[in-house]
Amino acid sequence: EAGVTQSPTHLIKTRGQQATLRCSPISGHTSVYWYQQALGLGLQFLLWYDEGEERNRGNFPPRFSGRQFPNYSSELNVNALELEDSALYLCASRGTMRSNQPQQFGDGTRLSIL
Amino acid sequence: GIQVEQSPPDLILQEGANSTLRCNFSDSVNNLQWFHQNPWGQLINLFYIPSGTKQNGRLSATTVATERYSLLYISSSQTTDSGVYFCAVDFAGNQFYFGTGTSLTVIP
Numbered sequence: 055e056a057g058v059t060q061s062p063t064h065l066i067k068t069r070g071q072q073a074t075l076r077c078s079p080i081s082g083h084t085s086v087y088w089y090q091q092a093l094g095l096g097l098q099f100l101l102w103y104d105e106g107e108e109r110n111r112g113n114f115p116p117r118f119s120g121r122q123f124p125n126y127s128s129e130l131n132v133n134a135l136e137l138e139d140s141a142l143y144l145c146a147s148r149g150t151m152r153s154n155q156p157q158q159f160g161d162g163t164r165l166s167i168l
Numbered sequence: 169g170i171q172v173e174q175s176p177p178d179l180i181l182q183e184g185a186n187s188t189l190r191c192n193f194s195d196s197v198n199n200l201q202w203f204h205q206n207p208w209g210q211l212i213n214l215f216y217i218p219s220g221t222k223q224n225g226r227l228s229a230t231t232v233a234t235e236r237y238s239l240l241y242i243s244s245s246q247t248t249d250s251g252v253y254f255c256a257v258d259f260a261g262n263q264f265y266f267g268t269g270t271s272l273t274v275i276p
Binding site (some may be wrong): 087089093095096097098099102109110112142144154155156157158159161162164 | 174198199201203209210211216218254256262263264265266268269271
């Protein structure tokens, strides 16, 4: 069974640009979670999508947004990039919104802002 | 408010030693996971353990939901066990809250 896949592996942008990160969940999983992990810190919850809808949002500004497609893959968009957006962005998938199943994580996208 | 606290924050072990990592949480738990983040940033799912005890090789975990804590045991530690260990707690069936992690270094 293929795991959670994220692309690109690395992304380098400059301040003010826009970044798009992608995540494909495990087959059969409908829930996708996005997390930000700044260098040396823990994981901060960003967004949760299930069945194509945004279900919950962490304490991040509106320039962090995303969507979930009919095949349950997801995009995270970050507009007007700032230096402090440099981080590892991790995506996780889970069976369904109310399932008692573990999250499975992808390998992440390392976003560097110059 | 919601809190997930891990201890100790840092741990240095000689290869072959045993250790116990702790995760305290502030409310009734729906789900709980332990993860190992390796030096390359990959998060590996170790245990999914909202209650009870599970074992997987040299690792085991116990969650006492009524007392709001979980323990991760590492026996006969190896250098490949180095990394950061996170617990993540789901209180209401929607999102997971991560602790700040325990950074483990195993020296040969």
